[in-house]
Every structure is written in C-alpha cells, then in structure tokens.
Amino acid sequence: MLVHNFLQKSAERLPNKKALICNGTRLTFSEIEIYSNSLGNALKAAGLQTLDRVAIYLENSVEAVISIFGILKAGGIFTIINPQTKAKRLQYILNDCQVKFLITDINLLPNYSVEHPHLHLILATLDKPDLEKQILEKFIKISSFWELIKQSPNSCLYNPCSTTDLCSIIYTSGSTSNPKGVMLTHLNMLSAANSIIEYLENTSDDIIINVLPLSFDYGLYNILMPFYFGGTVVLEKSFISPYQLIGLVKKEKVTGLPIVPTIVALMLKFNLEKYDFSSIRYITNTGQALPSRHISRLTELFPQAKIYSMYGLTECKRVSYLPPNELLKRPNSVGKAMPNVEVYLVKEDGSKINQPGEIGELVVQGANVMKGYWNLPEETAKVLKQDFKTDKKVLYTGDIFKMDEDMYLYFVGRKDDLIKTSGERVSPKEIENVLYELKGINEVAVYSVEDEILGQAIKVSLVLEKNSILTKEDILEYCSKHLEKLMMPKYVEIMQELPKTINGKINKKLLKQVK
DSSP states (O other): OOTTHHHHHHHHHSTTSEEEEETTEEEEHHHHHHHHHHHHHHHHHTTOOTTOEEEEEOOSSHHHHHHHHHHHHTTOEEEEOOTTOOHHHHHHHHHHTTEEEEEEEGGGGGGOOSOOTTOOEEEEEOOOHHHHHHHHHHOSSEEEHHHHHHHSOOOOOOOOOOTTSEEEEEEEOOSSSSOEEEEEEHHHHHHHHHHHHHHHTOOTTOEEEEOSOTTSHHHHHHHHHHHHHTOEEEEOSSOOOHHHHHHHHHHHTOOEEEEOHHHHHHHTTSOOTTSOOTTOOEEEEOSSOOOHHHHHHHHHHOTTSEEEEEEOOTTTSOOEEEOGGGTTTSTTOOBEEOTTEEEEEEOTTSOBOOSTTOOEEEEEEETTSOOEETTOHHHHHHHEEEOSSSSOEEEEEEEEEEEOTTOOEEEEEETTTOEEETTEEEOHHHHHHHHHTSTTEEEEEEEEEEETTTEEEEEEEEEEOTTOOOOHHHHHHHHHHHSOGGGOOSEEEEOSOOOBOTTSOBOHHHHHHOO
16 A cells, blocks of 8 residues: 555545535545546656655645645655745755655745756646746746646556655754755555544544645645545635634534644634534644643533544654543643554663653654655664664654653653753743643743853743733742742743744744844
8 A cells, every 4th residue: 555545545435425625626536536647647758757756835725635646646755845935945945855846836936936956847827827928938847737637648657666665755844954854655654644543533424624734744644544534625725713614614514623722722712602513523633732721621612522632743743642531631641652653761861761750752663653854864863763672763752751650641842942940951841831721821832041040041922812911920920829949930921922833833943033
C-alpha cells in the first residue's frame, strides 16, 4: 500500500460517494481519481522522473488535493508550501529540495521572483485572463493546471515506488534561520494514518471538516485519512470565524472536528449554546494542550462528542492520545503512546527514566518516525539515534515530559524553551496552566526574557476575555497565591491578540522580539 492507493482503493470501493466538498465544488472519489490520473500523466509527459520533487504552493483547494495524489501517482515527492510564505522562504525551499515542478495559483506568482535552476515547469490556475499575458511574459515555463488535465489521458499510471521511498517533504521552522525538510516515506505516512484511524474509530460514515493549512501535517492528514477510510472531507481555505465553522458543521452534518487551541479560544468568545452540534461524533486537538477550563466548556457544548487530546510533531506525525474517558480525570495529560508506537523518557546523560514524576526528554520508536531531515545529515544525527536494546533508530523529540504511575504523559516544555531562572529550571506550561484557571483570561503565553540578576526572567503575555476587568496587579496577586516564588512572573503584558504562526500556534519567538 502506497499513499496514493488511499484514493485508488476508495474510488474502486465507493466510486460515487462524495469525497471532497470545497468552495462550492463537490467531487466524488471517482472524479478525483480521474483528475489525479490525468495530472500524473501530464507530469510524466512533461519530464517528471521517479522521486522528483513537486511543490504545491496553493491555498486549501480542490487543486491542492488533486495535486497530492497526482504527484504520487507519477512517482514524485510532494511538498506543500503555505500560501502565506513570502519570496525568501519560498526561494529557499524550492532550491533546497530541487523542486522540478511548481503547482500554484496565478495570484501567488508575484512571490516567485528569483530564478530556480532546477525548476522545469510551473502549473498555474489561470483564472485571471487579463493577467495571463503579463505572467506568461515573465515566466516562460508555465502551463495551465486545468488545461493540462483536460489534454492528458486519465489512465492509471505504473508507479515503481516502494513503501520505503519518500512520499513527502514537510518543511518546519528550524533552530536556524532556514526551515528543515522532514522526509517522510510512504510507510511513515501509512503507519501514522493507520494508528490514528484506529483510535478515532473512523468509518466511511465520517464527515471531517478541515480549516487547517495542508502545509501543517495536522491539516494534511485530515485529507489523507478520509481518503483512506472512505469518508468525506469538507475543506475550507482557512478558519475565518466561529460562525463560518458552525454553519458548515450544521449544513454538512460534520462528524469529526479537528481543532487547535487558538480556534477554541476564539469559539468560546461567542454564545454557542443555541447551536445544534449533535452531528459531531468526536473532536481532536493537537499543537498545544487545551487549558482545563476550555475542556470543561467543550464538554458542555458537545456533550455527545468524544474529545481527544493529542500530542505529536512533524518528525513522526503523532505520538500519543488521551482516551476521552480519561479527559476529565487527567485534563493536563496528552495520553499514552498511540497504537504501534513506543515511548520512553531519558535524562540529560541519556539514561532511561523509570521513576514516575521525573522529567526527561521524550523518545519515540515506531514505523511513523521520519527518515531524516533533507540535506541535513548532522541535524538528523542529533535527533535520530540508536535505541538502547535494538538496532532501530529512535526519535529524540527535544520535548520534555513527565509520566505518572499509569504511564500517562504530561508535556512540560520544549527542551530549549524551559526557563532557567536563579539557576533553576521552570516550565512555562505549568505557569500557563495555573493562569488559565483565572476567570477572565482567554489566551496565555509564558516565556523568558534576559535578566542581569536572574539570568532569565519570566514574562507573561495574555489576552483577556471580552468585558474582563482584570489588571496586571490582579494577575500578579493571583500568581503570588498559586505559584511557587521561583515561578512568579516578573513582567505581565496585556495584549489585544497574541501573534500566531501560520499553523495557528502562539508565536513565542515573535513575542520575545517585542519590546
């Protein structure tokens, strides 16, 4: 089984079932199979060789979904670039993985401003005829995405790839200025999809809504998995408002709702009690753990839904999930290792931790662990190491966790995010959990700032709920009553909104730059 077989098998089994609902377009599995076959044949005819890289630089769209499967059918490797990516980062990614074909929208082409020696052809959606001549004059090697599909045969392609061949390269922000390309094989992605589908108990009756970018692996898998189990995807360009999301849930009778904490924070600002959410069977959350107060509100709004708190990272997609029946008992836990994955914690000296409550770096073993970072052997060697007892490679996540006596995991912080103040290590997450218990706070970010005396001082940036009258003094007084002295913030900043990454996470790096 290769990843493009997800579509092929569902098209054989459920040819006339609605597979994708996007921007007013409704396509069946059979229709997407035909379109992606045509794209695959067009790419092959244009010179695509097995394991050539193809970049998808599009908003969430029908074209993006067709491109994923068409590229794989032709034996290529896809990389999805967020449409908000600017010229410099775009240039780096295209050159770094030697992209041969770029599939994009004509409106995004202005960001393509530098010659790329490996690029053979641009496939663009030419929906603005008045701009077509101007664009064509600037880019010699350009063709219409849909014209190529119409002109190409829709016969099934022979694909020589194996499960150990690369399927996708997903670029993430690195510790340096340049992003890192996470190399994922067909087996990596198949294994992750199988495990997640197993614990979510997905069936072909499920209708999944996705408002997350496909460049974010959470968003990407919410496309791949329904095509695997024969469900339906309601795909939106992005999360615009709670009302947009609510309207689609009701209209399409959505059963699966993937969210991130920023979406929840925005949703809970509105009065949602009057809406009917009875179709929702489950809710998933990852990226960052949900505050326990938000979990309580979600269980009130969605009493019939199973809520899955999860943890993962691009290098292995998903690590753990918390069974819904444990959510209220262990609201701060991200659960146990998911099916087909093993985890353990190690100390700074590399020795294994066996005592409950002791913190250490999380290590992951499983078929979902990446092949490595593209063109970065030294960076790869830092995180992929040999297991204690076997010759298998394991992933050192760089995330600090602790485990309770029942083997449930609790996120403490990123290895490089822990605050060292007065010579002691402090977890920002512990402080955030306490602050979320204070009524009137909507979002919180805790991070370090340089301090001459303490080394690193603790700063809190937060957004208040509507009509909240909390002051900095109120917040500091609350902290003094509920936090150890070592964890006391030195600075508190109340903001209108917290900066976010393109994946919807709170951007602490940007906060640190704000004076």
